[in-house]
Amino acid sequence: MAKPRVIYWFRTDLRLHDSPALKAALDLNAEAFWPIWTWDPHYVYKTRVGVNRWQFLIDCQNDLSKSITTLNPNSKLFLLREAPQTLFPKLFKAWKITHLVFEKDTDPYARDRDAVVMEAAKVAGVEVIVRYGRTLWDSDELVKKNGGKPTMTISQVQAAGPKLGPVPKPIPAPISMPDPGETTLDFEPEAPEQTPDLNEGYREEKDKSYEKIAGPNGDFAVATLAELGFPPATTPHRGGETIALCSLHSTTSNATYTATFQKPKTAPTAFLPQSTTLLSPHLHFGTLSVRQFYWDVQDVLSSYKGKEKASVPPTSLIGQLLFRDIPQPKMPLHTLATIQRPNNYSHKALKPTLYPNLYVHHRFPTGRSLVQRWKLGRTGFPWIDALMRQLRQEGWMHHLGRHAVACFLTRGGCYVSWERGAEVFEEFLIDHEEASNIGNWQWLSCTAFYSQYYRMYSPVAFGKGWDKQGAFVKRYVPELGALNEKWIYEPWKAPKLELIKAGVRIEGNGARGDEEGVYPEPMFDFAERRTICLEKMKKAYAVGLYGDDPRVLDGSWKHLFDEASNETEQGGENNRKRKAKGQATIDVLFKKAKT
Numbered sequence: 001m002a003k004p005r006v007i008y009w010f011r012t013d014l015r016l017h018d019s020p021a022l023k024a025a026l027d028l029n030a031e032a033f034w035p036i037w038t039w040d041p042h043y044v045y046k047t048r049v050g051v052n053r054w055q056f057l058i059d060c061q062n063d064l065s066k067s068i069t070t071l072n073p074n075s076k077l078f079l080l081r082e083a084p085q086t087l088f089p090k091l092f093k094a095w096k097i098t099h100l101v102f103e104k105d106t107d108p109y110a111r112d113r114d115a116v117v118m119e120a121a122k123v124a125g126v127e128v129i130v131r132y133g134r135t136l137w138d139s140d141e142l143v144k145k146n147g148g149k150p151t152m153t154i155s156q157v158q159a160a161g162p163k164l165g166p167v168p169k170p171i172p173a174p175i176s177m178p179d180p181g182e183t184t185l186d187f188e189p190e191a192p193e194q195t196p197d198l199n200e201g202y203r204e205e206k207d208k209s210y211e212k213i214a215g216p217n218g219d220f221a222v223a224t225l226a227e228l229g230f231p232p233a234t235t236p237h238r239g240g241e242t243i244a245l246c247s248l249h250s251t252t253s254n255a256t257y258t259a260t261f262q263k264p265k266t267a268p269t270a271f272l273p274q275s276t277t278l279l280s281p282h283l284h285f286g287t288l289s290v291r292q293f294y295w296d297v298q299d300v301l302s303s304y305k306g307k308e309k310a311s312v313p314p315t316s317l318i319g320q321l322l323f324r325d326i327p328q329p330k331m332p333l334h335t336l337a338t339i340q341r342p343n344n345y346s347h348k349a350l351k352p353t354l355y356p357n358l359y360v361h362h363r364f365p366t367g368r369s370l371v372q373r374w375k376l377g378r379t380g381f382p383w384i385d386a387l388m389r390q391l392r393q394e395g396w397m398h399h400l401g402r403h404a405v406a407c408f409l410t411r412g413g414c415y416v417s418w419e420r421g422a423e424v425f426e427e428f429l430i431d432h433e434e435a436s437n438i439g440n441w442q443w444l445s446c447t448a449f450y451s452q453y454y455r456m457y458s459p460v461a462f463g464k465g466w467d468k469q470g471a472f473v474k475r476y477v478p479e480l481g482a483l484n485e486k487w488i489y490e491p492w493k494a495p496k497l498e499l500i501k502a503g504v505r506i507e508g509n510g511a512r513g514d515e516e517g518v519y520p521e522p523m524f525d526f527a528e529r530r531t532i533c534l535e536k537m538k539k540a541y542a543v544g545l546y547g548d549d550p551r552v553l554d555g556s557w558k559h560l561f562d563e564a565s566n567e568t569e570q571g572g573e574n575n576r577k578r579k580a581k582g583q584a585t586i587d588v589l590f591k592k593a594k595t
């Protein structure tokens with residue numbers, strides 16, 4: 001019998017170590033083996049991806065390609081520039097493929113794409129092998145063990161996961177790889193639909209990444225930022241399995257840090273180095289296996305004999321990895337239509353979601369300009385601006401920093417929909433994961449998972465509590481670099497003389513951009529906004545519209561928000577329901593809430 005001719009399709013798993021799918025592919029003992037990546041126009045044009053995440057991806061691909069070539073000098077990562085849905089049917093024929101193998105991807109677009117590719121494989125008589133590898137446990141199986149429902153809490157993951165057995169031990173990286181077969185392509189590529197291009201704003205030159213299917217030199221090389229028409233990246237964080245494994249090693253070689261890690265005690269203001277592992281981008285691109293991370297930490301825990309007590313979930317490092325598994329199973333069910341697409345500020349299109357996503361009429365007439373100032377890091381609140389500039393420049397922000405800016409944009413300041421914030425994070429984060437991003441934004445905006453909206457982060461006190469001297473602010477908001485620390489979180493209160501000494505003027509609304517020596521006035525009085533936000537959230541909870549409520553879909557929700565109060569029929573009914581669930585204490589606490 002002829003030996004298999006295998007395509008291994010890299011997607012969410014840009015690594016050689018601990019890859020169940022890659023192992024399954026190599027176990028086929030192929031006559032010809034092509035490790036490929038498809039340059040999918042969906043991600044190039046229809047997903048918001050900033051330059052820093054592109055660079056990180058390109059780094060990961062180059063590093064992987066090099067590692068493959070080390071295993072077999074005749075091989076590398078072959079990059080094919082066409083949508084997988086149209087490419088595969090032709091490729092199966094051209095290379096006489098018998099097997100297609102890949103890691104399971106649970107994101108909504110990926111599920112649809114894979115269904116199309118699997119159908120094409122069926123038609124072509126190609127066997128498809130899929131293995132999970134992105135999470136601690138297979139997220140579809142986790143749902144089954146959680147009574148058929150997506151996990152919503154860490155304790156549900158802790159209960160359902162072990163029913164599937166212990167987290168699998170990592171598989172070693174392969175030591176050899178078969179030769180690829182011929183790479184001639186006897187077909188014309190299908191040109192991608194390049195508009196609308198969500199990343200147009202970044203392109204300084206024409207995008208040339210689809211001019212030839214095998215790249216400009218016909219050698220299937222990894223693309224460059226220049227081919228995409230993008231300027232150089234600004235992030236200092238670089239991608240690739242080599243760096244990922246080094247970073248993991250440097251974390252776990254500090255046994256005390258690893259064993260006693262407590263997330264709430266890690267400073268969002270720490271930099272060089274940051275206070276948490278910064279392994280999230282590596283987990284996102286699959287250059288680090290989450291099970292490798294899990295077991296390396298477990299190994300440290302088993303031999304830890306330090307004086308300080310070892311930490312436990314949810315605050316420990318293992319707890320963080322369990323958190324990561326919570327939202328993953330929801331993705332196939334949580335339709336992304338809940339994220340409004342560009343410039344669509346209407347909420348009418350809210351689609352049924354699995355989350356009881358509270359429908360908050362999160363909107364101020366000035367919403368757009370507030371979002372712009374927040375996005376650019378020109379709100380006039382140095383703590384918020386420093387965090388947002390860190391995000392824009394470097395593509396990463398500490399978890400509590402994400403809390404601060406997300407609360408500020410939504411229920412704790414701007415009162416803008418969480419969807420606008422999630423879009424900005426989608427664009428800038430190098431660790432962007434649809435599931436984590438959406439889940440966390442809903443959490444922070446108190447529209448799902450968490451309802452204690454009276455707990456609000458102050459854009460002044462929160463940062464100050466971690467970093468009284470304002471070193472973090474001074475790093476990312478250099479125009480305030482010489483300001484006395486007494487005023488660093490509230491420069492608008494600084495005496496004129498102090499400002500003159502520091503060489504900074506507090507003026508305008510940030511529209512003057514990076515004009516030297518100018519920092520904007522705060523975009524509102526936070527104390528005033530806090531009161532307004534609390535009132536509006538209280539109203540939203542009284543109205544209590546969730547997910548696919550017909551009144552959301554038919555537009556009659558507006559009327560409810562105009563007239564909502566605890567006394568309304570709907571509010572009264574919702575309050576009764578919430579009391580039954582023990583939620584009404586929020587209202588009591590709300591009354592006690594201090595500004």
Ligand SMILES: Cc1cc2nc3c(=O)[nH]c(=O)nc-3n(C[C@H](O)[C@H](O)[C@H](O)COP(=O)(O)OP(=O)(O)OC[C@H]3O[C@@H](n4cnc5c(N)ncnc54)[C@H](O)[C@@H]3O)c2cc1C
Nearest residue numbers: 276277278279280320321324399402431432433436437440
């Ligand atoms: C509004 C908002 C949006 C977010 N968007 C993303 C996102 O797009 N992608 C993403 O990976 N994380 C997201 N997070 C979660 C969290 O902030 C990051 O995972 C974390 O800051 C990454 O830094 P780290 O690797 O140093 O984390 P560590 O504290 O070192 O934790 C180790 C790993 O655990 C996982 N983890 C930790 N906390 C969480 C969490 N709350 N939810 C899910 N996984 C977690 C991450 O994979 C992380 O790398 C978001 C949080 C908020 C509040």
